Amino acid sequence: MATMTSRRAALYLALVLTLVIAGCGRGQPAPAARKPETELVVFAAASLREAFTTLGDAFKKDHPNVKVTFNFAGSQELRTQIEHGASVDVFASADQKHLVELHRAKKVKSPTLFVRNEPVVIVAKERAAEIRAFSDLPSARRVVLGVAEVPIGRYSLRILDNATEVLGGNFRSRVEARVVSRELNVRQVLSKVALGEADAAIVYRTDAATAKDTVAVVTIPPEVNVIAEYPLAVVEGAPHPELAKSWVALAISEPARRIFAAAGFMLPTTPRP
Numbered sequence: 001m002a003t004m005t006s007r008r009a010a011l012y013l014a015l016v017l018t019l020v021i022a023g024c025g026r027g028q029p030a031p032a033a034r035k036p037e038t039e040l041v042v043f044a045a046a047s048l049r050e051a052f053t054t055l056g057d058a059f060k061k062d063h064p065n066v067k068v069t070f071n072f073a074g075s076q077e078l079r080t081q082i083e084h085g086a087s088v089d090v091f092a093s094a095d096q097k098h099l100v101e102l103h104r105a106k107k108v109k110s111p112t113l114f115v116r117n118e119p120v121v122i123v124a125k126e127r128a129a130e131i132r133a134f135s136d137l138p139s140a141r142r143v144v145l146g147v148a149e150v151p152i153g154r155y156s157l158r159i160l161d162n163a164t165e166v167l168g169g170n171f172r173s174r175v176e177a178r179v180v181s182r183e184l185n186v187r188q189v190l191s192k193v194a195l196g197e198a199d200a201a202i203v204y205r206t207d208a209a210t211a212k213d214t215v216a217v218v219t220i221p222p223e224v225n226v227i228a229e230y231p232l233a234v235v236e237g238a239p240h241p242e243l244a245k246s247w248v249a250l251a252i253s254e255p256a257r258r259i260f261a262a263a264g265f266m267l268p269t270t271p272r273p
Contacts, residue, residue, distance in 0.1 A: 054259050077185070190215075
């Protein structure tokens with residue numbers, strides 16, 4: 001009898017404890033499940049690295065559950081990846097050519113011009129006294145250019161052709177005789193001079209600004225120079241088309257224009273297709 005009473009008491013106590021614990025939990029909502037992070041993939045020309053990274057921080061403020069993943073490289077390399085089916089939301093090129101071709105192939109939506117850039121000559125600091133003007137470029141012992149397929153390489157060849165017409169003296173062939181390497185993107189061109197592996201190169205002014213402690217900048221005369229135009233577009237079949245549209249909208253907004261201007265980009269009067 002005593003044993004039965006003890007068992008009943010134990011069961012009663014267990015029941016009371018269960019009710020108390022259940023009561024303590026009432027009115028307290030369960031922890032909210034964390035919303036999974038969405039990844040927006042942006043392919044962009046190497047020269048956009050700093051500006052787009054800053055733009056990504058601004059995008060994150062309005063889209064806290066979105067992770068922006070960048071792939072910075074030569075525009076021709078990024079185009080090839082898209083043509084081969086890379087999963088991409090937005091593509092920003094350093095020239096019109098690659099996006100025009102992708103649009104014709106129905107790989108991207110209609111492109112929008114959002115910034116421009118000015119090519120300049122950079123010179124290793126130890127050679128700055130000898131190469132003070134664009135016309136001095138043929139006197140450089142070691143010159144680096146971008147490959148013809150990359151925008152900075154194509155712009156460079158047009159600049160050298162213009163210089164031959166304006167300045168004469170077989171300007172392009174004299175410079176090309178000094179070329180020691182041709183690189184796949186503008187940052188690789190820049191690094192050759194910054195690291196002392198070349199005396200001079202043609203890069204964008206925005207890239208030159210990132211290495212101002214190691215290179216001198218020589219302006220290219222406007223009658224010779226070619227201004228780079230940067231378009232961007234939503235990629236066809238983008239995994240996140242609405243977010244991609246939001247990125248494009250941000251890139252042509254007034255806050256973005258201030259970011260680009262601070263980085264040294266030139267701005268079109270109005271963004272245009």
